[in-house]
Amino acid sequence: MDGGSATRRQAVDEAMRLDGNAAAGILSEVFVPDLTTARAACASCGAIREVGALFVYAHGMGTVLRCPSCGAAVLRVARTRTRLWFDATGARLLVMTAAE
Amino acid sequence: MSTVSAPARPRAIAWRLASVAEVRAETVTTRTLVLDVPGWPGHRAGQHVDVRLTAEDGYQAQRSYSIASAPETPRLALTVERLEDGEVSPYLTDVLRPGDRLELRGPIGGYFVWDVTLGGPLLLVAGGSGIVPLMAMLRHRAAVLQHADARARHEVPARLLYSARRWDDVIYREELARLAEGDETLEVALTLTREAPRGWTGFRRRIDKMMLAEVAWPPAERPRAFVCGPTPLVEAVAAALVELGHDPARVKTERFGPTGGSA
Ligand SMILES: Cc1cc2nc3c(=O)[nH]c(=O)nc-3n(C[C@H](O)[C@H](O)[C@H](O)COP(=O)(O)OP(=O)(O)OC[C@H]3O[C@@H](n4cnc5c(N)ncnc54)[C@H](O)[C@@H]3O)c2cc1C
Ligand SMILES: [Zn+2]
Numbered sequence: 001m002d003g004g005s006a007t008r009r010q011a012v013d014e015a016m017r018l019d020g021n022a023a024a025g026i027l028s029e030v031f032v033p034d035l036t037t038a039r040a041a042c043a044s045c046g047a048i049r050e051v052g053a054l055f056v057y058a059h060g061m062g063t064v065l066r067c068p069s070c071g072a073a074v075l076r077v078a079r080t081r082t083r084l085w086f087d088a089t090g091a092r093l094l095v096m097t098a099a100e
Numbered sequence: 101m102s103t104v105s106a107p108a109r110p111r112a113i114a115w116r117l118a119s120v121a122e123v124r125a126e127t128v129t130t131r132t133l134v135l136d137v138p139g140w141p142g143h144r145a146g147q148h149v150d151v152r153l154t155a156e157d158g159y160q161a162q163r164s165y166s167i168a169s170a171p172e173t174p175r176l177a178l179t180v181e182r183l184e185d186g187e188v189s190p191y192l193t194d195v196l197r198p199g200d201r202l203e204l205r206g207p208i209g210g211y212f213v214w215d216v217t218l219g220g221p222l223l224l225v226a227g228g229s230g231i232v233p234l235m236a237m238l239r240h241r242a243a244v245l246q247h248a249d250a251r252a253r254h255e256v257p258a259r260l261l262y263s264a265r266r267w268d269d270v271i272y273r274e275e276l277a278r279l280a281e282g283d284e285t286l287e288v289a290l291t292l293t294r295e296a297p298r299g300w301t302g303f304r305r306r307i308d309k310m311m312l313a314e315v316a317w318p319p320a321e322r323p324r325a326f327v328c329g330p331t332p333l334v335e336a337v338a339a340a341l342v343e344l345g346h347d348p349a350r351v352k353t354e355r356f357g358p359t360g361g362s363a
Contacts, residue, residue: 015358017331022164022355024209025150028113036211052211053352 013057020054023063026077027051030086031096038096043089045070051094115152115205116140118176120198126179126271130229131193132168135176135202143167145236146213146326146354149178149206153188163188166232166328166354167207170239171215179271181229183359212354214326216244220256223316223323225307225337227263230329230356231271234260237326238286242279250284257285261315263307263333265294289315307333309340319345328354 020036027035036052047069054065054074062078067090076087088094122134148166169177182193196202214222214237222241224234238258245253264270270290280288291303291311303311317323325346327337334355341351 015331017335018355018357019212019353021148021209021211024148024211025113025162025164025205028205028208034210036209050211052209 016057018056018058019052020050020056020065021052022058023056023065023077024052026063026079029079029084030077033096033099035094035096038094040065040074040094041092042067042070042072042074043092044072046092051075113205113208114139115203118202118204120196120200120202121175122198123196127269129193129269130179130181130271132177132179133192133196133202134169135178135204137176137204140176141207143171143176143207144210144213144215145171145240146233147207147209147236148233149176149204150208151178151188151192152203152205153191154203161187164208165192167236168232168239170236170243172240172243179229179232179235186359212326212328212352214240214324216241216256218324220258221317221321221323222256222258223325224258224260225262225312225325225327225329225341226260227307227329227333227337228265228269228356229271230327230334230354231262233328233354234326235272235275238276238279241286242283245283253283253285259287259289259315259317261289261291261307261311263291263293263329266292267295267297267300287315307337307340309343312337312340313344316341316344316346319347322347322350325351326354327351329356330359331355331357 024036038051039048040051041048047067055068057064064073065075067074072090074090078085116137116139118135118137120133121136124132126132148164150162150164152160152162154160165178165180168179180189180192183189226234241258276288280286291307293306296304325341327334334353338351338353342348
């Protein structure tokens with residue numbers, strides 16, 4: 001791949017970037033508490049942020065939530081017609097508010 | 101062996117069938133859909149819904165739309181900008197008629213929300229259709245404060261900086277003017293980036309650091325900032341606010357995507 005197309009792809013990706021808050025719908029299929037106000041610790045750099053403040057890249061069926069500090073994928077969630085996939089290997093810890 | 105009944109399975113935010121009660125033209129390209137949503141549990145200002153369209157062959161397209169109405173009003177309102185080559189928005193703005201059904205789920209997203217109890221000062225920065233969730237905040241603020249005394253209003257002062265291409269692209273233009281007129285603690289500043297009417301004395305450029313320094317409270321006043329609109333605008337504004345010394349934890353962003361509205 002030449003450098004030019006990689007740069008172009010990165011520019012497109014950046015324009016498509018959303019906030020973690022935009023992933024609240026699909027996350028609500030996995031979690032009962034609202035995950036956008038949960039705190040996530042990035043497993044690669046340790047930065048702690050509200051999930052709503054992560055960067056969201058939604059492509060096709062899958063949504064990737066990345067750490068704004070280091071760019072690592074913290075959470076991935078995807079759905080097919082019959083299954084939900086949730087990958088949290090990039091999160092060292094998730095702390096959410098319990099229901100009363 | 102005794103059987104233990106399983107606890108009731110907690111339910112995900114449900115998809116519901118809303119019905120369109122009214123379609124209102126806001127600008128040439130934007131429409132407000134006023135919806136009746138049976139079983140709607142109520143929302144907080146700033147939240148959104150996911151809308152899902154299903155084609156006859158089963159193909160589905162899903163998009164997020166912010167809630168424009170205040171929690172205090174009975175009907176849910178969405179305001180959608182038509183993107184000419186868009187998959188979903190032209191259907192919502194041009195095809196839907198009163199009586200039609202629309203599938204949605206919500207309210208979604210507790211991160212980008214504000215209510216009067218969180219206090220102020222409230223700094224709102226919008227580009228294009230990014231005004232929508234911020235309008236819900238202003239409508240909520242007005243509903244709560246309408247019977248309050250001046251002191252209560254002064255505890256939650258609000259300022260809106262709103263970027264649009266042209267005067268005629270300013271969504272909720274009359275309502276914003278009305279709200280600001282009747283409330284000495286609300287200031288509305290517009291910037292028109294493409295074209296301005298004759299005699300225009302407001303800003304005439306994209307939002308930049310100087311403009312923010314002029315409109316916003318100083319960082320020492322610790323305003324809560326909500327920034328919403330097309331992704332490039334949101335990122336530029338959030339970075340400028342942080343450079344000006346605002347606490348990043350008090351600058352919340354809602355990116356609408358590459359085009360999320362003309363600004
Ligand atoms: C949390 C949230 C709240 C939102 N609230 C509102 C709201 O209140 N009102 C509102 O009008 N919108 C809102 N949006 C935006 C909305 O969700 C849709 O993105 C918008 O309506 C466009 O959808 P569409 O299907 O019409 O266009 P799409 O078919 O998705 O295309 C959108 C435009 O982007 C371009 N595009 C698509 N893919 C790319 C790419 N890879 N690179 C560059 N350009 C591309 C297309 O050419 C087209 O012009 C919100 C978005 C989010 C995330
Ligand atoms: Zn990180």
